[in-house]
Structure formats: structure tokens, C-alpha cells
Amino acid sequence: MxxxxxxxxxxxxxxxTPARRTTTGARVCTILGFVCAVVAVLxxxxxxxxxxxxxxxxxxxxxxxxxxxxxxxxGVVGAVIGLVIAYAVAGG
Numbered sequence: 352m353x354x355x356x357x358x359x360x361x362x363x364x365x366x367x368t369p370a371r372r373t374t375t376g377a378r379v380c381t382i383l384g385f386v387c388a389v390v391a392v393l394x395x396x397x398x399x400x401x402x403x404x405x406x407x408x409x410x411x412x413x414x415x416x417x418x419x420x421x422x423x424x425x426g427v428v429g430a431v432i433g434l435v436i437a438y439a440v441a442g443g
Contacts (some may be wrong), residue, residue: 377419381410391429396437400430407413 384407391399403426411419 375413375415376412377410378413379410380406380413381415381422383417384410384419384426388422388425388429391426392433392436394433396430397431400426400433402426403429 384403384405387399387403387406390402404423407419407421407423407426409419410422411417413419
């Protein structure tokens with residue numbers, strides 16, 4: 352007769368399981384910053400550009416470096432490009 356460890360049958364062995372990646376608040380702010388920066392090129396550049404700068408800076412300050420800082424910089428670039436496109440379309 353063979354004895355079976357009940358913990359083994361339930362998957363409760365001593366082997367460590369691989370850790371799952373968790374999404375932090377800093378990463379969420381950074382991703383939203385990138386999204387706002389892209390949206391700023393085509394729609395309300397000052398509003399979405401500023402939102403991208405704030406979210407990117409917040410993400411960088413919370414620890415998502417350097418991507419948070421990149422999102423903030425892209426927010427400025429996206430707002431400037433969006434304003435230039437709006438000026439060109441408006442016939443300026």
C-alpha cells in the first residue's frame with residue numbers, strides 16, 4: 352500500500368510558486384500619462400498635455416523611473432505638436 356501525501360494532492364507542496372507581477376499605482380499613472388500624451392496630439396492639447404505631465408511626474412515620483420519622466424516629457428511634446436497642428440488647421 353502506498354501512502355500519498357494529502358498536501359501534494361492539493362498542490363500544497365514546499366516548492367515556491369513564481370511570483371506574479373503586480374501593477375503598482377506608479378505604473379498606472381505612467382501608463383495614463385502616456386495615453387494622455389498621445390491623445391493631446393489630436394484633442395485638447397493643453398488639457399491632455401498637462402494631464403500627461405502631471406501623471407508622468409507623479410508616476411516618476413512614486414518610483415516608476417525613468418518611464419514616468421518619459422511620460423511627462425512626452426506630454427509636453429504632445430501638447431506642443433497638438434497646438435502646432437491646431438494652428439495649422441485653423442489657417443494661422
